[in-house]
Amino acid sequence: MAESALKRAVFTDRHVVIALLVAPILAIASWYAVGWLAGDLAESEVAESGQAYPLLERSGCRYEGGECRVSNGDFILTLTVGTMDNEGAIYIQSALPLESLLMGLRSSGDSPPLAAQRQTTNTRDWVFLAPGPIASDDALRIVAVARGAAYFGEVSLTFTEQRQY
Numbered sequence: 001m002a003e004s005a006l007k008r009a010v011f012t013d014r015h016v017v018i019a020l021l022v023a024p025i026l027a028i029a030s031w032y033a034v035g036w037l038a039g040d041l042a043e044s045e046v047a048e049s050g051q052a053y054p055l056l057e058r059s060g061c062r063y064e065g066g067e068c069r070v071s072n073g074d075f076i077l078t079l080t081v082g083t084m085d086n087e088g089a090i091y092i093q094s095a096l097p098l099e100s101l102l103m104g105l106r107s108s109g110d111s112p113p114l115a116a117q118r119q120t121t122n123t124r125d126w127v128f129l130a131p132g133p134i135a136s137d138d139a140l141r142i143v144a145v146a147r148g149a150a151y152f153g154e155v156s157l158t159f160t161e162q163r164q165y
Contacts, residue, residue, distance in 0.1 A: 047072075047073070047075070047146075047147065047149040048148075048149060049147065049148030049149055050148060050149070051149050051150070052149070052150040052151070052152060053072045053073075053075070053149060053150070053151050053152075054072060054151075054152060054153055055070040055071065055072050055075075055077070055142060055144075055151050055152060055153030055155075056070060056071055056072060056153070057070050057153065057154075057155050057156065058070065058071065060159060061079075061155055061156055061158065061159050062156060062158055062159075063158065063159065064136075064158065064159060064160075064161035065159055066080055066081045066159060066160070067079070067080050067081075067159060068080075068155060068159040070142065070153050070155055072151055074095065074096070075094075075095060075096055075144075075146060075151055076094070076095040077092055077093070077094055077095075077142070077144065077151075078092070078093045078094075079091070079092055079140075079155065079159070080093075081134070081159070081160045087129055087130070088129075088130045088133055088134040088160075089127055089128065089129050089130070090103075090127070090128045090130070090134070090140065090160075091119070091125075091126070091127050091128075092116060092125075092126040092127070092128065093124060093125055093126075094123075094124045094125075094126070094144070094146070095124075096124070096146045096147065097123040097124055097146065098123050098124065098126065098144055098145065098146050099123075099145040099146060099147075099148075100115065100144070100145045101115065101116040101126050101128075101142070101143075101144045101145075102114065102115055102116070102142070102143040102144075103116050103128045103140060103141065103142055103143075104140075104141045105130060105131075105132075105134075105138050105139070105140060105141070106138055106139040106140075106141060106154065107135070107138045108131070113141060113143065114128070114129075114131065116128040117129075128140075134157060134160050135157065136157050136158050136160050136161040137157070137158075138157045139154050139155060139156055139157060140154070140155045140157055141153075141154050141155075142154070142155060
């Protein structure tokens with residue numbers, strides 16, 4: 001009996017009732033306020049000519065499967081594994097036309113990067129022929145130039161592993 005009287009007393013107190021009504025409204029308002037204050041800008045910054053921007057490795061690069069994407073804003077490179085003339089090759093497809101594309105393996109040490117070759121006259125499709133075998137525990141270093149801006153990054157080659165069934 002005392003318990004129900006206590007419940008009745010709590011829910012009839014005007015302070016408790018007002019708090020129960022206002023708390024969800026404040027929670028929703030604060031959610032949007034934090035998103036507005038600390039969130040991403042509505043318009044992304046445009047890459048400036050002569051500047052360098054890092055490439056971010058997407059989740060597909062960490063798993064076997066043959067495809068990896070790296071990006072920075074609207075600049076996206078899709079890397080896929082293949083062969084050309086019985087050599088290991090990585091095919092690169094760019095969302096933007098590229099002026100040049102340099103690539104190298106981390107295991108190559110201080111040797112200079114190699115220029116990737118265009119597959120066709122299209123400046124969005126490129127191929128990188130590795131100087132040696134492509135090992136899945138190595139990393140690929142990339143420098144791409146598009147619209148005068150340089151994009152650079154290092155990508156794990158785990159995605160080059162072939163699935164065994």
